[in-house]
Amino acid sequence: MRVVKFPDKAEWAGLLERPHRDAEELREVVNAVLNDIKVKGDEAVKEYELRFDKVALDSLQVSENEMLEAESLVSDELRNALVLAHENIEKFHSSQKFDGKKVETAPGVFCWQKSVAIEKVGLYIPGGTAPLFSTVLMLATPAKIAGCKEIVLCTPPDRQGKVNPAILVAASIAGVSKIFKAGGVQAIGAMAYGTQSVPKVSKIFGPGNQFVMAAKQQVSLHDVAIDMPAGPSEVAVIADDMANPVFVAADLLSQAEHGVDSQVIMFTDSERLAVKVSDEVVRQLEALPRKEIAEKSLEFSKIIVVRDVNEVLDICNEYAPEHLILAVRDYMTLADKVVNAGSVFLGNYSCESAGDYASGTNHTLPTSGYAKAYSGVNLDSFCRKITFQELTADGIRSIGKAVEVMAENECLHAHKNAMTVRINSL
Amino acid sequence: MRVVKFPDKAEWAGLLERPHRDAEELREVVNAVLNDIKVKGDEAVKEYELRFDKVALDSLQVSENEMLEAESLVSDELRNALVLAHENIEKFHSSQKFDGKKVETAPGVFCWQKSVAIEKVGLYIPGGTAPLFSTVLMLATPAKIAGCKEIVLCTPPDRQGKVNPAILVAASIAGVSKIFKAGGVQAIGAMAYGTQSVPKVSKIFGPGNQFVMAAKQQVSLHDVAIDMPAGPSEVAVIADDMANPVFVAADLLSQAEHGVDSQVIMFTDSERLAVKVSDEVVRQLEALPRKEIAEKSLEFSKIIVVRDVNEVLDICNEYAPEHLILAVRDYMTLADKVVNAGSVFLGNYSCESAGDYASGTNHTLPTSGYAKAYSGVNLDSFCRKITFQELTADGIRSIGKAVEVMAENECLHAHKNAMTVRINSL
Secondary structure (H helix, E strand, C coil), X not given: CEEEECCCHHHXXXXXXXXXXXXXXXXXXXXXXXXXXXXXXXXXXXXXXXXXXXXXXXXXXXXXXXXXXXXXXXXXXXXXXXXXXXXXXXXXXXXXXXXXXXXXXXXXXXXXXXXXXXXXXXXXXXXXCCCCHHHHHHHHHHHHHHCCCEEEEEECCCCCCCCCHHHHHHHHHHCCCEEEECCHHHHHHHHHHXXXXXXXXXXXXXXXXXXXXXXXXXXXXXXXXXXXXXXXXXXXXXXXXXXXXXXXXXXXXXXXCCCCCCEEEEEECCHHHHHHHHHHHHHHHCCCCCHHHHHHXXXXXXXXXXXXXXXXXXXXXXXXXXXXXXXXXXXXXXXXXXXCCCEEEECCCCCHHHHHHCCCCCCCCCXXXXXXXXXXXXXXXXXXXXXXXXXCHHHHHHXXXXXXXXXXXXXXXXXXXXXXXXXXXX | CEEEECCCHHHHHHHCCCCCCCHHHHHHHHHHHHHHHHHHCHHHHHHHHHHHHCCCCCCCECCHHHHHXXXXXXXXXXXXHHHHHHHHHHHHHHCCCCCCCCEEEECCEEEEEEEEECCEEEEECCCCCCCCHHHHHHHHHHHHHHCCCEEEEEECCCCCCCCCHHHHHHHHHHCCCEEEECCXXXXXXXXXXXXXXXXXXXXXXXXXXXXXXXXXXXXXCCCCEECCCCCCCEEEEEECCCCCHHHHHHHHHHHHCCCCCCEEEEEECCHHHHHHHHHHHHHHHCCCCCHHHHHHHHHCCEEEECCCHHHHHHHHHHHCCCEEEEECCCHHHHHHCXXXXXXXXECCCCCHHHHHHCCCCCCCCCCCCHHHCCCCCXXXXXXXXXXXXXXXXXXXXXXXXXXXXXXXXXXXXXXXXXXXXXXXXX
16 A cells, blocks of 8 residues: 655645546436336336346246245355344434424424335345345335335346345345346336336435446436435545554455445554554455455555644545544544544444444445535435424414514515414404 | 316326426536536636626625625514524524434444534525525524534625625524625536635535526536425415315415416315315405416416315325425324425414414425425434444454354455454454
């Protein structure tokens, strides 16, 4: 890893620059597929499955039998791990339940919020080399806790038309209603518009390649909400001389193996640690099956040596990392200063993998600096807060005059009149 | 108003159809302006102000002197109304403050959320015939409570280069940091990219015409978050024979006067009420300064007579109105069944104008059926929930094995190793 020592503040922005991915370049090709799905429904989904996933599907929905078969294909060890992870995710997300307080803002004026689940949600789970069953748990578990009535999942099948059994078992544990064999843009289109077999949903969640992301953005312009925009995964580690170089190196590599465009960065005030971590990364890299991917993403990764780790928080907040590990002595003090980050991991034992899988926090988090404006997925992501208000005659006396004056000054006389007729009735 | 009696369920969707507005049609013209702002900053903003708002501006920022002058131009009556409205909005939105609970999901695994304000937010307030100072209160008040450090407001000036004084006074009451004279697409671009004088923000809020909406959608693809997509304003009223026809007619008209594309709909099980309301609308319409606008939007509005108002909730949830008034005897029972709506008004005294101005609830709400997936603006809209986790050695013992198993099954060996090195260290 490249070690940069004591860069000037002026250089920081350049050091932390992210690759620019422009989903708009894919706009036309993505829109063509989306339009096909809108017009032809299931037929078009099957056509694209044949073209892209090389499989001819009779039916899109995963059957009861396939669900049963999946149960028999997943080891007890993995099943137990899924159950434990689900339990922790459920505990943490259940603790996020919202109880609206009724507030009397003025005499006789009562206002409150009620959290109501989005009725139909769609989850996209990518296929490819790694079956992301952990993401199934991360999305379906809070959807179920929220009370979403229909939880639809789309994921691409393999060339035999099968879905990875661990994905099916995770879906069953977490309470997914319906699972469909569909990947890429066609899956996003199917959930956004609805087809003969895939229900139309109101919000789509989940990761995917740049085509999936572009499709999510396109459908979000008109048809559905989406969880958040997305880019390559990232970790920033702030470490001082109390950090364990073996742990830090392992954490950096666990991010680097995600993809060649993964963003990995470490800040430290200890030149000694910088050397040790750098050496450890080289040593650990050798043993990794995904060595080639990790190596590529490490080419752009940096260890930045600074004079004071406390100072680093300024630039780290500017960077707004998806994951932030604080491997420092006084991590609670530093944690208080975090303004922009998706998820924060405190101390030597809180590795990112803990949160990626089983601690209970969500792993669907804002990348590319979006942490400045977006939260990671949480229980709220599956709900809306609807406001209610009830005025009594006293309420009309409390605010009636103010409403009349404001409406008149905004030149909205019918708004004023709706209050006037009530005042006059008292 | 057109009265439709006892339509079949099959007809309901057609009766409730909304006009389709396609922001993508404006994509090219909007993108051209946005690009200009990105490249040329203030200079381009001034050019477009000259072209569209017909005013040559020396400086974009509203000065201290202009703020003082505005104070002297606003009547005590209006000022008092603004202060009262602000107080109620502040009370209700303050009650929405979030305290994250620390949860021990498994022995030694501690997870919690912390709500942190978005640092820089931008508010857009349209110009035009009606000065929307109420929207200034609705957006800036929660931003201030959340703790946003920079609250930027853009609004178009008049031909003399002045901003409506009530907008400035409302901004001052609610705690806006900086106000700029800029309207339309150029204002959205200035806040999304930042210019020499306008700070770049992380999230943009506020209403506007279709160009503003298209611009917000465009910048939301890459650069900033936005509050929500938007369409014409709407109200649905569900009324039974306890409803006051004078009140209901006034409420329908207060929505109809917004714009020619405003959506107004009433459901009732009382044919008598339908006739009375219809007559009242005609009578009240005569006295309205914005009669022409209201008349146009009423052409597309409907009174739908149904057999049972309870039954109506199904279709009303499918419609997902921005505003929903329940002028029925047993409104609390009906309120419990509301699944999709922006804001709900209960009983005879809770007119929409109350919530539009001064009850304390927010009036920036999801239109066009977006209530199925989006909340109205609330305190959360100005915050992110960042997750934190802290594992002890015990925590590693609790979930370490599960993390290893899941990572291995997802073929992410570096993820597994980050946990293994910690297990081995115990």
